[in-house]
Amino acid sequence: MKKFRADLHIHTVLSPCADLEMSPKNIVARAKETGLEIMGITDHNSTKHAKLVEKLAEKEGIFVLTGAEVTTREEVHCLVFFEKEFQLDAFQHFIDKNLTIIPNPDGYFGYQPIVDEDENILEMVPYYLPAALKTGINEIQKAVETLDGIFIPAHIDRPANGIISQLGFIPEGLKYDALGISKHSSQNHVRKHYVLGNKTTLICNSDAHYLQQIGEIYTLFSIEEPTFAEVKMALNRKNGRFTETNEEYNRSYS
Amino acid sequence: MKVSDLADKFGLTVFSGENGLGREVTGGYVSDLLSDVMGNAGENEVWITLQTHQNVLAIAALKDLAAVILVKGFKPEPEMLEHSTEEGIPVLGTGWGAFEMAGKLYAELEKQGILNNNP
Numbered sequence: 188m189k190k191f192r193a194d195l196h197i198h199t200v201l202s203p204c205a206d207l208e209m210s211p212k213n214i215v216a217r218a219k220e221t222g223l224e225i226m227g228i229t230d231h232n233s234t235k236h237a238k239l240v241e242k243l244a245e246k247e248g249i250f251v252l253t254g255a256e257v258t259t260r261e262e263v264h265c266l267v268f269f270e271k272e273f274q275l276d277a278f279q280h281f282i283d284k285n286l287t288i289i290p291n292p293d294g295y296f297g298y299q300p301i302v303d304e305d306e307n308i309l310e311m312v313p314y315y316l317p318a319a320l321k322t323g324i325n326e327i328q329k330a331v332e333t334l335d336g337i338f339i340p341a342h343i344d345r346p347a348n349g350i351i352s353q354l355g356f357i358p359e360g361l362k363y364d365a366l367g368i369s370k371h372s373s374q375n376h377v378r379k380h381y382v383l384g385n386k387t388t389l390i391c392n393s394d395a396h397y398l399q400q401i402g403e404i405y406t407l408f409s410i411e412e413p414t415f416a417e418v419k420m421a422l423n424r425k426n427g428r429f430t431e432t433n434e435e436y437n438r439s440y441s
Numbered sequence: 442m443k444v445s446d447l448a449d450k451f452g453l454t455v456f457s458g459e460n461g462l463g464r465e466v467t468g469g470y471v472s473d474l475l476s477d478v479m480g481n482a483g484e485n486e487v488w489i490t491l492q493t494h495q496n497v498l499a500i501a502a503l504k505d506l507a508a509v510i511l512v513k514g515f516k517p518e519p520e521m522l523e524h525s526t527e528e529g530i531p532v533l534g535t536g537w538g539a540f541e542m543a544g545k546l547y548a549e550l551e552k553q554g555i556l557n558n559n560p
Contacts, residue, residue, distance in 0.1 A: 260493075261492060261494055323493065325494075325495075325518070325520075351476060352474060352476045353474060353475060353476070354475045354476075354494060354496045355475035355476050355478070355479045355496055355500050356479075356496065356499075358494065358495060358496050359495075359499075
């Protein structure tokens with residue numbers, strides 16, 4: 188088993204809140220610089236930059252999980268990832284069908300460009316991407332499961348748009364592969380404070396909106412090789428695969 | 442004032458939890474953030490919200506609320522209906538928005554001298 192440095196929550200320039208420097212090209216260059224080996228591309232309710240980042244990252248030997256950060260009807264942010272292009276496209280279709288359309292004239296909420304690998308703007312998305320879907324978290328989880336995806340409620344300890352702030356507590360019976368915690372919080376604190384026990388995998392990600400935030404925080408995956416199936420196994424602690432946040436790693440090895 | 446009086450007075454749909462229609466109402470709380478309701482709603486209050494997730498009922502039971510009113514024509518999710526009947530906390534519905542519903546409820550409770558106006 189080898190350890191791979193992963194950051195599974197990275198926005199691109201397509202997210203209105205992300206810096207305009209966050210082009211697929213720049214993200215891959217920065218990830219390379221900081222030694223990231225696995226990256227999750229998670230724009231708000233859009234998968235449309237994920238394949239391009241994957242293509243550019245492949246040349247640098249970085250594995251990309253293609254997905255999105257979905258806003259549920261309850262306004263809980265969840266990371267979702269899919270292995271195959273047809274699954275990613277099917278989920279994009281699910282988003283398109285269920286997204287509440289709020290116009291974003293003149294970049295009122297921030298600009299949302301789709302670019303190519305040379306940073307030419309191909310399209311400006313005319314509606315506000317982070318708006319809530321009309322489907323609730325349970326239904327979205329089921330849709331992800333049907334497409335054999337990975338489902339991770341994001342930054343659960345944040346005072347807004349986390350599963351705890353929006354729903355009070357983690358709903359009984361909700362399935363997930365792991366829970367994300369925000370970058371400045373301690374895993375021990377989150378486990379104790381929200382009474383999570385030790386069975387749930389917690390991962391730390393940068394939630395990068397600026398280039399310098401990429402890889403600032405990471406999670407180490409102990410897996411055979413960087414593939415979708417191996418990452419999913421590690422999140423679910425199957426077949427000897429597991430993850431460590433940098434906090435855990437530093438404690439064990441310092 | 443009982444939940445059933447409230448439902449009659451404002452023409453609210455009773456989705457579930459008929460066994461709780463006799464609960465007394467002493468106030469109301471309006472919020473769509475469930476963690477906020479957990480921290481701040483009071484016993485026997487009616488919770489006005491657009492959230493339809495099953496956790497709504499779990500929190501209503503935890504806080505011993507009188508009823509939940511879903512606004513703007515929202516309908517409860519199936520799990521919410523189940524919990525409502527189990528806990529005996531009615532889920533009601535209205536086509537009004539939260540602003541109108543809260544205004545009407547507030548005026549009625551004040552008229553009846555039920556509200557404690559100390560913030």
